[in-house]
Amino acid sequence: MSNKIMVVDDEKIVVDMAKMALEHDGYVVETFLSGESALARLKEETFDVVVTDFKMKGIDGMEVLRTVKEQYPKTKVIMITAFANLDTAIEALRGDVFDFFPKPVKIKELKASIERALEK
Amino acid sequence: MKIEHKILYSYFFNVAFIVLIGIFALQNMNQVLAKLRFVEISDDLNASFLEMRISEKNYLLYRDEKWIANIHENINDSMKAIEATKDDISRVIGENNLQLLRSYLDEYSKVIDEIDKSGGKDPRLETELRTVGGKLRDFFRNKTQLERQKVNDIISNAKSVLFISFLCILFLAVVLGRIVSKKIVVSLREIEGLALSIAEGNFRKIEDVTSKDELGSVILAINRMSEELEDRGEEIIQAKKLASLGVLTAGVAHELINPLNNISMITQNSLELYDYMSKEKRLALLNRVAEETKRMEEVVRNLLDFSKAREAKLREANINDIVRKSMQLMENTLELSNIELILKFERNLPRVRVDEHQIEQVMVNLIVNASQAMTPGGKLSIETKKGDEDKVYIYVKDTGQGIPPEYLPNIFDPFFSTKSSGTGLGLSVSYGIIKNHKGNIWVESTVGVGTTFTIELPAYGRTKEVKDEQ
Numbered sequence: 001m002s003n004k005i006m007v008v009d010d011e012k013i014v015v016d017m018a019k020m021a022l023e024h025d026g027y028v029v030e031t032f033l034s035g036e037s038a039l040a041r042l043k044e045e046t047f048d049v050v051v052t053d054f055k056m057k058g059i060d061g062m063e064v065l066r067t068v069k070e071q072y073p074k075t076k077v078i079m080i081t082a083f084a085n086l087d088t089a090i091e092a093l094r095g096d097v098f099d100f101f102p103k104p105v106k107i108k109e110l111k112a113s114i115e116r117a118l119e120k
Numbered sequence: 121m122k123i124e125h126k127i128l129y130s131y132f133f134n135v136a137f138i139v140l141i142g143i144f145a146l147q148n149m150n151q152v153l154a155k156l157r158f159v160e161i162s163d164d165l166n167a168s169f170l171e172m173r174i175s176e177k178n179y180l181l182y183r184d185e186k187w188i189a190n191i192h193e194n195i196n197d198s199m200k201a202i203e204a205t206k207d208d209i210s211r212v213i214g215e216n217n218l219q220l221l222r223s224y225l226d227e228y229s230k231v232i233d234e235i236d237k238s239g240g241k242d243p244r245l246e247t248e249l250r251t252v253g254g255k256l257r258d259f260f261r262n263k264t265q266l267e268r269q270k271v272n273d274i275i276s277n278a279k280s281v282l283f284i285s286f287l288c289i290l291f292l293a294v295v296l297g298r299i300v301s302k303k304i305v306v307s308l309r310e311i312e313g314l315a316l317s318i319a320e321g322n323f324r325k326i327e328d329v330t331s332k333d334e335l336g337s338v339i340l341a342i343n344r345m346s347e348e349l350e351d352r353g354e355e356i357i358q359a360k361k362l363a364s365l366g367v368l369t370a371g372v373a374h375e376l377i378n379p380l381n382n383i384s385m386i387t388q389n390s391l392e393l394y395d396y397m398s399k400e401k402r403l404a405l406l407n408r409v410a411e412e413t414k415r416m417e418e419v420v421r422n423l424l425d426f427s428k429a430r431e432a433k434l435r436e437a438n439i440n441d442i443v444r445k446s447m448q449l450m451e452n453t454l455e456l457s458n459i460e461l462i463l464k465f466e467r468n469l470p471r472v473r474v475d476e477h478q479i480e481q482v483m484v485n486l487i488v489n490a491s492q493a494m495t496p497g498g499k500l501s502i503e504t505k506k507g508d509e510d511k512v513y514i515y516v517k518d519t520g521q522g523i524p525p526e527y528l529p530n531i532f533d534p535f536f537s538t539k540s541s542g543t544g545l546g547l548s549v550s551y552g553i554i555k556n557h558k559g560n561i562w563v564e565s566t567v568g569v570g571t572t573f574t575i576e577l578p579a580y581g582r583t584k585e586v587k588d589e590q
């Protein structure tokens with residue numbers, strides 16, 4: 001059984017690139033362009049890892065993190081932010097984020113992090 | 121003198137004045153009361169004297185001893201009455217007159233006694249009796265009349281004094297109040313003007329501070345502040361520049377990091393998975409990289425414009441020409457976006473002194489925003505108009521989605537954008553340019569109906585135009 005990964009970002013090219021890289025490694029990847037659509041999908045399907053952008057219109061990454069941790073505690077969340085400023089980092093860590101990446105994202109590091117998330 | 125003291129003194133002055141008038145009125149009242157009391161007593165005494173005189177006449181007519189007894193009784197009564205009220209009486213007519221009254225009564229009583237002793241046979245005594253009786257009668261008549269007259273005088277006197285005092289107090293209250301408040305208002309106006317001009321960055325001072333009151337010290341304090349501000353103006357401007365540089369760098373970084381991230385991800389994937397990509401995919405990704413570079417370029421260019429906004433090259437121009445030129449730049453874009461264009465130019469527009477390129481840039485920014493707000497298409501109307509008071513207006517009106525009220529305070533802020541690939545610099549650059557031209561720009565918007573941006577620019581060389589017409 002292959003692991004299911006969800007990628008959320010409001011820029012299509014970002015989720016496309018992430019999907020391309022992760023699918024190449026054999027993951028099953030679904031992408032969403034908003035926090036709203038991502039949370040709706042989570043109601044139907046269980047994902048092992050959620051990779052989400054921090055800053056989005058409407059439901060943002062922080063809210064996605066909170067909802068996931070509340071309702072699907074086994075799912076790991078990896079957050080991507082434009083800038084890892086201290087406040088957002090602390091906030092995310094409090095919300096039990098698994099990992100935290102600033103932009104521009106190094107895809108190799110992201111993959112390594114996902115692997116670690118799945119080991120646990 | 122301090123305003124506080126002025127108000128206090130005039131207040132005390134008025135109160136003292138009112139107290140004095142009160143005392144005066146009270147005294148008058150006491151006098152009147154005493155006099156009335158005297159008149160009352162003297163009326164009683166008078167009555168008793170009248171009786172005495174009647175008894176006297178009756179005795180002279182009928183020579184009956186019983187009248188003499190009657191007279192004695194009356195004299196005694198009167199004496200008693202006088203002794204009982206002697207204070208009241210002497211207060212009004214004085215001790216001397218009281219003695220006089222007593223002596224008259226004594227004399228009268230003696231004469232009666234003598235007549236009684238002589239058995240009424242001495243006509244000389246009768247004449248004396250009449251004389252003394254007459255004196256008594258006259259005394260009372262005169263004194264009573266005099267005091268009545270005095271009461272009348274006091275009352276009418278008091279009336280006019282009170283009336284005049286009333287006028288005085290009224291006058292004082294009105295005039296003092298006026299003077300004080302006028303002085304305060306005038307000084308406050310001056311201070312307001314000073315504060316306003318300082319707020320506009322003109323560190324003016326009020327030179328002749330004549331008043332030594334609180335307002336004077338306020339003016340002195342503001343003057344000091346103005347000096348301080350002027351001295352530290354450079355520092356403040358530097359600090360402001362640094363602060364906006366901070367905002368700017370943070371904003372720019374945010375604007376640049378997303379396209380940078382996109383390019384980075386595309387490149388990483390391309391390098392890693394080149395062999396697994398179709399030719400079309402590679403082309404599409406390269407195109408995307410080109411697009412993202414353009415986006416970054418735009419941010420940087422806007423930023424440069426933003427920093428250049430200060431050095432305007434002002435030249436006399438006609439707003440209609442500038443608007444027409446910027447329309448030429450935009451026509452194609454608008455046509456492609458299915459936007460109907462409505463132009464209304466006012467003729468005989470006063471000329472303006474502006475940097476043409478900068479105003480064109482503002483127009484382009486507004487038109488781009490308008491077209492972006494009307495994605496399926498709509499109407500864009502651009503109008504120029506002459507306002508009163510040497511102003512020229514440009515209206516840019518669209519039938520787009522409108523701006524939600526909660527965003528209105530922010531749309532002119534640098535990097536405020538609701539667009540996924542917006543820079544958020546267009547309006548802030550435009551705002552800076554228009555402010556630099558001593559103009560104004562503002563927005564009215566209704567969600568779902570449309571948005572109107574209004575630019576107000578000061579007219580230039582209006583006097584020349586007037587001359588031409590003469």
Ligand SMILES: Nc1ncnc2c1ncn2[C@@H]1O[C@H](COP(=O)(O)OP(=O)(O)O)[C@@H](O)[C@H]1O
Pocket residue numbers: 485489490493518520521522523531532536537538539541542543544545546547548571
């Ligand atoms: N004509 C308009 N209609 C609706 N919204 C507008 C209009 N003009 C500006 N805005 C709003 O103001 C924001 C800031 O505009 P601007 O400074 O030009 O930045 P950008 O266009 O890059 O977003 C826009 O993102 C948009 O939300």
Ligand SMILES: [Mg+2]
Pocket residue numbers: 485488489542544546547
């Ligand atoms: Mg814009």
